[in-house]
Amino acid sequence: MPHTTSMKEASVLLPEFRVPELPQWPVLSKQEEKALKDEIREMLKRKNAVLVAHYYTDGALQDLAEETGGCVADSLEMARFGSEHPATTLVVAGVRFMGETAKILSNEKRVLMPDLNATCSLDESCPAELFSAYCDEHPDYTVVVYANTSAAVKARSDWVVTSGIALPIVRHLADAGEKVLWAPDRHLGQYVQRLTGAEMIYWPGACVIHERFRAEALAQLHSRHPEAAILVHPESPADVVAMADVVGSTTALINAVVTMPNSEFIVATDAGILHKMRKLAPGKTLLEAPTAGEGATCRSCARCPWMGMNSLVNLAEVLRSGKNEVFVSAELARKAAIPIRRMLDFARSLRP
Ligand code: 13P
Numbered sequence: 227m228p229h230t231t232s233m234k235e236a237s238v239l240l241p242e243f244r245v246p247e248l249p250q251w252p253v254l255s256k257q258e259e260k261a262l263k264d265e266i267r268e269m270l271k272r273k274n275a276v277l278v279a280h281y282y283t284d285g286a287l288q289d290l291a292e293e294t295g296g297c298v299a300d301s302l303e304m305a306r307f308g309s310e311h312p313a314t315t316l317v318v319a320g321v322r323f324m325g326e327t328a329k330i331l332s333n334e335k336r337v338l339m340p341d342l343n344a345t346c347s348l349d350e351s352c353p354a355e356l357f358s359a360y361c362d363e364h365p366d367y368t369v370v371v372y373a374n375t376s377a378a379v380k381a382r383s384d385w386v387v388t389s390g391i392a393l394p395i396v397r398h399l400a401d402a403g404e405k406v407l408w409a410p411d412r413h414l415g416q417y418v419q420r421l422t423g424a425e426m427i428y429w430p431g432a433c434v435i436h437e438r439f440r441a442e443a444l445a446q447l448h449s450r451h452p453e454a455a456i457l458v459h460p461e462s463p464a465d466v467v468a469m470a471d472v473v474g475s476t477t478a479l480i481n482a483v484v485t486m487p488n489s490e491f492i493v494a495t496d497a498g499i500l501h502k503m504r505k506l507a508p509g510k511t512l513l514e515a516p517t518a519g520e521g522a523t524c525r526s527c528a529r530c531p532w533m534g535m536n537s538l539v540n541l542a543e544v545l546r547s548g549k550n551e552v553f554v555s556a557e558l559a560r561k562a563a564i565p566i567r568r569m570l571d572f573a574r575s576l577r578p
Contacts, residue, residue: 266541
């Protein structure tokens with residue numbers, strides 16, 4: 227049963243990092259886009275490559291991934307799909323930890339990414355050395371890290387989780403009487419703790435995008451659309467999560483739009499997800515949750531600039547040149563694969 231116990235935050239000085247502006251890509255004409263897509267299709271085939279994209283990437287990339295036999299998915303399914311697909315090259319449109327996870331699980335495959343600088347604020351806020359020292363201070367805790375971390379942080383963990391499987395895994399650990407050291411997303415960690423009642427300590431990282439959602443502005447928007455269901459990714463602050471009708475991974479939020487009877491939804495996660503939601507539920511009205519309060523010019527800024535570094539233009543370029551290959555040393559990959567495979571095995575055990 228959910229209950230609350232205290233959850234102690236690590237007292238660490240998080241490193242500073244720069245959040246770039248959302249990249250502005252040239253607007254392609256219909257013919258240019260078609261030509262580029264045709265070229266990418268041909269190169270994927272010729273190079274025995276498959277495109278694996280996240281729901282937050284540009285809609286044209288998502289469509290192309292599906293049209294070419296690849297996948298567009300949440301981070302759990304991206305990892306599973308890449309590791310099981312027979313292609314010899316995986317092209318990962320997403321952020322670096324997704325490319326690294328693909329490489330860790332398929333060390334023999336070539337993994338390419340449109341931009342190797344596409345990082346994640348959670349990954350940046352959890353440097354391996356600092357994190358390892360924190361783990362050393364708490365040897366009696368089971369180390370559970372979010373997939374949004376570097377290979378080195380994963381290698382230091384007992385379990386890797388994504389938002390889609392964090393709850394059942396932590397519940398499983400709590401049932402076995404284990405105490406959990408959680409990193410790096412404080413909001414997801416607190417959400418998991420509230421629902422599982424697990425004894426947890428946690429790293430104070432956050433996603434710079436989800437942290438921008440504002441409960442007060444969300445309440446104002448909801449008062450103008452009282453019939454709308456509120457969908458929230460659990461990387462959002464607790465007061466935003468508390469207003470949600472559905473809290474879940476990107477896949478869970480998409481499923482909610484498809485299956486719930488409501489005709490209107492307010493969506494609190496990266497706006498890239500709206501592409502898939504619109505495709506699957508074209509008759510429904512989707513409103514972006516506000517990321518700023520009254521009077522602000524930026525009503526919704528929920529676009530991850532690192533996810534925005536993926537476009538048809540640089541995807542075509544990496545396929546032409548073969549550059550931007552992801553490397554993870556064999557030793558690190560061997561260690562990091564253990565907790566990732568543990569997660570995938572656990573996910574498999576939950577399937578009917
Ligand atoms: P999902 O695993 O829910 O797709 O989330 C990935 C992510 O990075 C959210 O910011």
